[in-house]
Amino acid sequence: MRKKCTSLMLLICLLLPCLTSCSLFPGPDENDLFRQFTLELFRQEVAADTITLHYTVKEPESYGIQDTPVTLGSFGADTAASAASLENCLALLEDFRYKKLSPENQLTFDVLKSWLETALQGSPYALYEEPLSPLTGVQAQLPILLCEFSFDTPEDVDTYLSLLEEVPAYFDSLISFEQAKSRAGLFMSSRNAQDVLDECAAFTALGDSHYLFSSFQSRLEKLTELTDSQKEACILQHRDLVYDCLFPAYNRLTAAVSALKDTGTNECGLCYYPDGKKYYEYIVKRDTGSARTVPQLQNLTREQMMEDLSAMQSVAPLSQGEGEAPEETKAASIFTLDDSNPEAILADLREKTASSFPSLPEVTAEIKFVQEEMAEYVSPAFYMVPAVDNAEENVIYINQGHLPDDLTLFTTLAHEGYPGHLYQNVYYASTDPDPVRSLLSFGGYTEGWATYVEMLSYYFTGMDEDRALLEQRNASVILGLYALADMGIHYDGWSLTETVAFFRSFGITDTETIRDIYDLILGDPGNYLKYYIGYVEFLELKKTAVREWGEDFSQKRFHKAVLDTGPAPFEIVERAVREAR
Incomplete structure (x- = not known):
């Protein structure tokens, strides 16, 4: 977790005086001018507040950043200024001669353009954003x-x-x-x-x-x-x-x-606000990186859930009724680690996954534990994204109060460490990407990747293959339920009663638990979609790779193709997969 930059749209106007030369005097080398443009954009944005600067670069001077004031920034809702700044930056970007750019710079161009266009789509909704969402605010x-x-x-x-x-x-x-x-x-x-x-x-x-x-x-x-x-x-x-x-x-x-506290006009989903449905469509696109509509994502989710349930039934026939998960998958896992030391688990995961993933530079990984006093209010685990010039030092926080058994600890460390967030960030940093890419958040890619490899990690536990399949598919189904509930509440307008009925149809009957889920989804719209939709989009990318590459397909080749692309909308990642050699 690192504070993500949200003020880019407010800073673009500062770039205009120093960047207009990019379009007026294109010069002999379009690539040099383009990197000058993105570097200046990076400098202005990363220096917008001190925490962003400190967490993004270890040595600011090496990027030409000096004498920045100490500030935490501020919150604002000037939608007109935001939209104008984004439009100006897009105009500057589109002045570059795309075909003259190198493949690497073309990729940066495409990712930056997509990010700016999506941000522009969301500029009218500044006051819909909630910086005080529970757990992540x-x-x-x-x-x-x-x-x-x-x-x-x-x-x-x-x-x-x-x-x-x-x-x-x-x-x-x-x-x-x-x-x-x-x-x-x-x-x-x-x-x-x-x-x-x-x-x-x-x-x-x-x-x-x-x-x-x-x-x-x-x-x-x-x-x-x-x-x-x-x-x-x-x-x-x-x-x-x-x-x-x-x-x-x-x-x-x-x-x-x-x-x-009691001044809110809506205790239900976003769709009950004026233009709330359009706002939800925007955050789904922004947070998942998927080009699919919400109804298409609902269908994709149901299809994946049915595939998961069918796979579970093949090894443990359903006895609870159609659409319900096997009873044994709801019980506490029987998986027990020989060594529950987090560092040992990370080392084990790195060794077991080495044959399926590209090699990684040597790095350190420090495990810290969330203070007991704040355990109730902090996520089960999180990875602190290192500075772009210091990927060797990595920190993972574990919230012991939210990790009930050894299997959860193992899969959580796969999500946060190897081959999840830590691995993905360190690997991508080793490709020496344009620094501006580090400021463009694509939650569907980053959380989707971590969820995708978390699901793979069940098969590295050493459990019986059928048991691993049951545990993994059950975890996938549960996350799918949360994704459907997110879309149901915010897009279709489900009430609490309808949400309770939905979860009960899948065997989850504790009303208070469902109420807590309902409140979490209300407070952080689209959050679960980053994980689930991102994960399913990676599964769809793998299907594309299998079709396109035929006998040349391998797990390592697929993983390298998506990791080399880096965080981006899935349309861009899919194109990279199709073009991978």
Whole structure:
């Protein structure tokens, strides 16, 4: 998890004076001009806020980035300015002579153009966005980003402390944004608001035992350039800033959300808002990278689920009724690891998957555990995307409270580590891509890849083949149910009652559990689609490769083709697969 840049559209206007020369004076080498264009775009965007800069590049000077102000950025909803900036950037991009570009630059051109066009499609919906979504919102991500803010130099400590001073203004802009959402009738549901309030209360309730204090001291101890007295002064300053800036900012946010809690006009899916269905279609396209319509994605999901259920029935005939998963797949897994050490599991996964995936440079992978105090409010696991110039150092967080058994731990580490997020990021970095590609988020590709290999990992556990198939297909079906529910709630307008009935038809009967699922989907529309639709699109890509390549098909060749392409819309990845040699 790294803070994703969302302000590109607001910064394009800054590029116009320095980039118009690209179209006026094309020069003899279109490729040099194009890389100048993308590099300047990268510089402007990555320097937009300090956390983005710190997490994206380890040595900013090597990219020509110097003397940037310390800022967390701000939230805004100027749709007209956003649209104009995006249109201007698209015009600059399209001035390049595409056929004069190298294949690598043509790929960057296509991916950037697609990203800009999709962003332009979403520019009218700024106030529909929800930066406070439960589990993945600002209130949940900021503490992790602060804890992982590395101290490589004493200057990094100064920057970190200055960032804490910026939190109040940052949260004030967030509060203003939420108030604007409320005035527009677009504030979140009251239950989602309560979830945010609970997260904020849990964050500030820890007092002197807060993990931010221990994390700060731990990072500070590694700085040999500072004397003991200097470190002690930093610790005291940090404590004052947490109590004077950070905690009060969370308290103000709590008060603001509490005041707005019951101002929402809609406790159901996005389709009940004005233009909500169009907005949902936009986020589905943005977050999945699929060119299919929502009805087409619903059909694709049902087809995959039927294939999964049929495969399960072939090894364990259904006894519960049509469409319901076998009872034994709902029970706790019988899989037990010989060594449940996460580092050992990662090493085992890397060894077992080596024959099916391209080789990877040597890297380190540090496993950290989510603090017990925040376990309830943090995802089961997440990978911290490293800086583009420092892919050798990788961190995976494990939330032990959300990993009930050894099988879940194994498949989760496959998702986050090998051959999932860690592997995909490190491999792609080894291809030396254009830096601007690191700023273009394609959740369907990244989460789809991680889910795809997570499903493959069941067959590397050493379990009996039939048992592995049951476990894997069952996991696929459950994720498919969540995807159908996401589309049903936000596109078709399912009520809670309809959602309960849907899950019960598949043997999931606990109403409170279904209510929690309903609330999660309300608070983060499209989130489950990144995982499931991305996964199924990779399965469809593999079918295409098998047809196109015939006897030349191999797992390693297929994986190399999609990994070399990098995060992109699936139309572009499919074209790369068809053209792969």
